[in-house]
Amino acid sequence: MYLKPIHANIRPVTNPKPGATKQAVLRNFSIIAHIDHGKSTLADRMLQLTGVVEARQMREQYLDRMDIERERGITIKSQAVRLPWVGRDGVDYVLNMIDTPGHVDFTYEVSRSLAACEGAVLLVDAAQGIEAQTLANLYLALANDMQIIPVLNKIDLPSAQPEKYAQEIAKIIGCDPADVLRVSAKTGEGVADLLHSIVELVPAPKGDPDAPARALIFDSVYDIYRGVVTYVRVVDGAIKSRERILMMSTHEAHELLEVGVISPEPTVAEGLVAGEVGYLITGVKDVRQSKVGDTVTLLNKPATHSLGGYQEPKPMVFSGLYPMDGSDYPALRDALDRLKLNDAALGYEPETSAALGFGFRCGFLGLLHLEIVRERLSREFNLDLISTAPNVIYRVQMDDGSELIVTNPSEYPNGKVGLVFEPMVRATVISPSEFIGAIMELCQSRRGNLLGMDYLSEDRVEMRYELPLAEIAFDFFDSLKSRTRGYASLDYEFTTEKSADLVKVDILLHGEPVDAFSAIVHKDKAYAYGVQMASKLRELIPRQQFEVPIQAAIGARIIARETIRAIRKDVLAKCYGGDITRKRKLLEKQKEGKKRMKMVGRVEVPQEAFIAALATSNGDAKTAKN
Amino acid sequence: MVFTLRVPKQPDGVKPPLTGELPATALQSLASKTFGLYLHVPFCAKRCGYCDFNTYTATELGGFSQSDWSAQITTELQLAKKVLGGFPTIQTIFIGGGTPSLLPAADFEKVFRNISNHFAADIEITIEANPDSVTKSSLAQYLDIGINRISFGMQSSASKVLQLLDRTHNPSAVSSAVLTAAEVGFRDISLDLIYGTPGELDQDWLDSLTTATALPINHISAYALIVEAGTKFANQVNRGEIPMPDDDIAAARYLQAEEFLNQRNFHWYEISNWGVAGAACRHNQLYWDSANWWGAGAGAHSHIGGLRWWNERHPATWAQLLTAGHSPAAGQELLSTAQQFDEQVMLGIRQRKGLPVSLLPAATDLAELQAAGWIEPSALAQGQLVLTTAGRLMADRVTAEILR
Ligand SMILES: Nc1nc2c(ncn2[C@@H]2O[C@H](COP(=O)(O)OP(=O)(O)OP(=O)(O)O)[C@@H](O)[C@H]2O)c(=O)[nH]1
Numbered sequence A: 001m002y003l004k005p006i007h008a009n010i011r012p013v014t015n016p017k018p019g020a021t022k023q024a025v026l027r028n029f030s031i032i033a034h035i036d037h038g039k040s041t042l043a044d045r046m047l048q049l050t051g052v053v054e055a056r057q058m059r060e061q062y063l064d065r066m067d068i069e070r071e072r073g074i075t076i077k078s079q080a081v082r083l084p085w086v087g088r089d090g091v092d093y094v095l096n097m098i099d100t101p102g103h104v105d106f107t108y109e110v111s112r113s114l115a116a117c118e119g120a121v122l123l124v125d126a127a128q129g130i131e132a133q134t135l136a137n138l139y140l141a142l143a144n145d146m147q148i149i150p151v152l153n154k155i156d157l158p159s160a161q162p163e164k165y166a167q168e169i170a171k172i173i174g175c176d177p178a179d180v181l182r183v184s185a186k187t188g189e190g191v192a193d194l195l196h197s198i199v200e201l202v203p204a205p206k207g208d209p210d211a212p213a214r215a216l217i218f219d220s221v222y223d224i225y226r227g228v229v230t231y232v233r234v235v236d237g238a239i240k241s242r243e244r245i246l247m248m249s250t251h252e253a254h255e256l257l258e259v260g261v262i263s264p265e266p267t268v269a270e271g272l273v274a275g276e277v278g279y280l281i282t283g284v285k286d287v288r289q290s291k292v293g294d295t296v297t298l299l300n301k302p303a304t305h306s307l308g309g310y311q312e313p314k315p316m317v318f319s320g321l322y323p324m325d326g327s328d329y330p331a332l333r334d335a336l337d338r339l340k341l342n343d344a345a346l347g348y349e350p351e352t353s354a355a356l357g358f359g360f361r362c363g364f365l366g367l368l369h370l371e372i373v374r375e376r377l378s379r380e381f382n383l384d385l386i387s388t389a390p391n392v393i394y395r396v397q398m399d400d401g402s403e404l405i406v407t408n409p410s411e412y413p414n415g416k417v418g419l420v421f422e423p424m425v426r427a428t429v430i431s432p433s434e435f436i437g438a439i440m441e442l443c444q445s446r447r448g449n450l451l452g453m454d455y456l457s458e459d460r461v462e463m464r465y466e467l468p469l470a471e472i473a474f475d476f477f478d479s480l481k482s483r484t485r486g487y488a489s490l491d492y493e494f495t496t497e498k499s500a501d502l503v504k505v506d507i508l509l510h511g512e513p514v515d516a517f518s519a520i521v522h523k524d525k526a527y528a529y530g531v532q533m534a535s536k537l538r539e540l541i542p543r544q545q546f547e548v549p550i551q552a553a554i555g556a557r558i559i560a561r562e563t564i565r566a567i568r569k570d571v572l573a574k575c576y577g578g579d580i581t582r583k584r585k586l587l588e589k590q591k592e593g594k595k596r597m598k599m600v601g602r603v604e605v606p607q608e609a610f611i612a613a614l615a616t617s618n619g620d621a622k623t624a625k626n
Numbered sequence B: 001m002v003f004t005l006r007v008p009k010q011p012d013g014v015k016p017p018l019t020g021e022l023p024a025t026a027l028q029s030l031a032s033k034t035f036g037l038y039l040h041v042p043f044c045a046k047r048c049g050y051c052d053f054n055t056y057t058a059t060e061l062g063g064f065s066q067s068d069w070s071a072q073i074t075t076e077l078q079l080a081k082k083v084l085g086g087f088p089t090i091q092t093i094f095i096g097g098g099t100p101s102l103l104p105a106a107d108f109e110k111v112f113r114n115i116s117n118h119f120a121a122d123i124e125i126t127i128e129a130n131p132d133s134v135t136k137s138s139l140a141q142y143l144d145i146g147i148n149r150i151s152f153g154m155q156s157s158a159s160k161v162l163q164l165l166d167r168t169h170n171p172s173a174v175s176s177a178v179l180t181a182a183e184v185g186f187r188d189i190s191l192d193l194i195y196g197t198p199g200e201l202d203q204d205w206l207d208s209l210t211t212a213t214a215l216p217i218n219h220i221s222a223y224a225l226i227v228e229a230g231t232k233f234a235n236q237v238n239r240g241e242i243p244m245p246d247d248d249i250a251a252a253r254y255l256q257a258e259e260f261l262n263q264r265n266f267h268w269y270e271i272s273n274w275g276v277a278g279a280a281c282r283h284n285q286l287y288w289d290s291a292n293w294w295g296a297g298a299g300a301h302s303h304i305g306g307l308r309w310w311n312e313r314h315p316a317t318w319a320q321l322l323t324a325g326h327s328p329a330a331g332q333e334l335l336s337t338a339q340q341f342d343e344q345v346m347l348g349i350r351q352r353k354g355l356p357v358s359l360l361p362a363a364t365d366l367a368e369l370q371a372a373g374w375i376e377p378s379a380l381a382q383g384q385l386v387l388t389t390a391g392r393l394m395a396d397r398v399t400a401e402i403l404r
């Protein structure tokens, strides 16, 4: 393929230095899009065109630095980079670009990034058109009063339909289709024009350079070598290295050890002035002392009013994490503490399961977030874990007026339950219109309520549903994809909670409830859950010395039953001649297997059976790229 | 070299010395422990669908020829003699396979010639034979050169079962082979049976037992059919062409055999072995008592005083090493005290004589095993751990419980 040579457009000598940059030449923007529409690839081209990364250092999705990001090919954390750029008017400008994640679980990263910017590049795949997260992110940007620059990407693709999708975009944001820029992040075509347009369209910051300093913390990351690195957008005044800063919410003061910008590696600077984006290092070791959303000011000339903060991301999906080997419990606690340093959205509390031992009830933003945490625990901390089937959070009102928050189904009260509330979401599905029927059917089966429907273009439709989070957080996306031949996209946001007819289904092994298998489900789905779980367990649990009934029950009422027959034979009756070694190794394996058994009453259940039974039926967040 | 691998993998072990020399600790045991020889004959006319033994058909031998067998075995036995510092008295010899009856008596005679001066006066020499690979004269010659025990692979008396097992013989071949063996003078005749083949009915199994015990034999080995990975049979099961053998049926068949055989004075002395009084196979007991034996031949396993080793599996590789003057061993393990104890429990429990309770750690809790009805209360009262019939069906579980 022919790649247009990319010429760096910079005059490094004349480009303004951090700490000495006038607001008039600053342009702060985020790149926002649906997942996989090419944000990080576009960022690559910008890094190259502005000359901050040389061709030989370049690698694809340069800013996706975490192993997990590179392996999965998705962005999880936003990255802010300072770029020099000479405008069409010959002026030296400074661009601050933030590449954001597209997955719904990490929407909070997008909103933080937007708060540091005046403009947003809304990127749309020219072969896909507007998708669910395109809309979600667009609305976020509009809510922040940002200048939107609509851009069609991947115009190099033979399947690109720029005309059609420019129309779609124009209709949604109310511009002229001709105003929609066209680029190929792959070949670099149109990217220089885009940078010029950013200079021309995104407003310069309008802070007060002479006022007392105020900087908004939009990210705070723990680094083992440097302690906490705090990313800020300076709004007013200036912050210089060696000054003492004050965190406005905690009133804690810290010495500034280092100030700098990312370009795209950390570069030490003298300071940061109004309008600039950069990082601060104070030597604190705990990100909680440098909280995202807090305002930084100067100790000896403090501001009076803090900047508006953020809403803390709330965990929506819960799962119990248990070490396979009970003695790993302290290691699991330490590992969670460490991850928490960089992941404010991760919540955890110790809990005990009769079946699984000591572990933690953890809260996540969604299934992908859960997957990533679990993967990091296993990869970076070498922990072998069992995780319980994920569930949402419930509020239970008892008949006596007392109230209970349930994040673990086994804690659901058995007594006199009045109303149960579950979280609801507003879901947006975008799909070719031929699948409307199939989508409606699916949403109805998930207790959905159609809120509205709009045509994006002749043959593409946006459908809005109210749905219980529990119905869509786990396997909904897979069902949606399979019913729409992969064409539909999904986004959802938490709205409110609503009461519903929910019951707890317990699973009993030989009369003993197995807490790890309890589930809160809608009354109409209890039977199906009970039958499915009982038959799954019958396959998974090896035969015991006695007959083991498996029952599914709502309270005292049995709704499904299976039986594991007693074992009659456990012996290898075959001639092995003199190969005693083989026989002994089999025995050693059997002994090893015994160690990996968990006792449920008198029943021995292999850990593998727990893992298999608790695996989300068909939803795996690896494929849940919504 | 290209050959299809349906033979079992050898265990993981460490590389043995090329000289084949043994540690002093192992050699010390020679003075006190019974000693036997195992000679492996890795040839079969055709491989049975269920079998994963270390055996090869003519086309799979890759440069090795059946006629080389006796010379190479003799070479290995010379190595044995050197390594052991001279043979101890040989109490038993077991010629197993594969199908040893594919070789003429003359081949065994050549092998015996160099070692017969070490034979015990009452030596037991067993040969395994396929029912359709013997003749009156071959049997007479085996007996003539000193082989005094013969074990035929009968498997079943039901044609449909033999067919499913992919055997070459038909039911009538068994009686004629056994009757001929008896006629030429064999006193100790054993039959191998397989039970639990899918499609086999209770009645078929009863017929097999009836047919077997009606013949002039004094020993029966009965094995539950095992689906060994990689065999033709396993592939058929995986493809759903044959159902997986059912454990409950196998258990029922075992109980059937136990009852039937007891009535005919065959009594168990090991989980899969029954004999009339005095007919137990002494060679096999040597394995279960962790005595000493040298296994010669491709893939054969040996044990001398806590050292286990095994030969290269393929006959050509095995022969190459011998020809080069090296030990044909492929791997070995020196058993730790703990491993020796585990084996003692594992093997002891499978035998009628059982295991002295005094051998087990004081903390061993046998109450639950007794409550389950798996150990004989009367023997336990005498300080001996012996499995009940139900317990024998759970022997692996019992072993794991005791060693937990
Ligand atoms: N043909 C073509 N492919 C592109 C272009 N831009 C990006 N891609 C490909 O699209 C895929 C996704 O690109 P990314 O840059 O990782 O997308 P993203 O929007 O950052 O994805 P998330 O961060 O996970 O939301 C990759 O395989 C890119 O190579 C383009 O202009 N043309």
Ligand SMILES: C[S@@+](CC[C@H](N)C(=O)[O-])C[C@H]1O[C@@H](n2cnc3c(N)ncnc32)[C@H](O)[C@@H]1O
Binding pocket: A573, A574, A575, B050, B051, B052, B053, B096, B097, B098, B099, B128, B129, B130, B131, B152, B153, B154, B155, B192, B193, B194, B223, B224, B225, B226, B227, B228
């Ligand atoms: C080493 S074989 C050799 C005997 C001889 N070649 C024959 O098959 O007639 C000894 C016995 O092991 C038994 N055997 C072999 N494979 C088996 C399997 N997969 N399951 C159960 N028994 C098996 C058969 O009963 C066989 O007779």
Ligand code: SF4
Binding pocket: B043, B044, B046, B047, B048, B051, B052, B053, B055, B097, B098, B099, B130, B153
């Ligand atoms: S004849 Fe015996 S050793 Fe040969 S393949 Fe059949 S069962 Fe195995």
Ligand SMILES: [Mg+2]
Binding pocket: A039, A040, A041, A064, A074, A075, A100, A101, A102
């Ligand atoms: Mg990305």
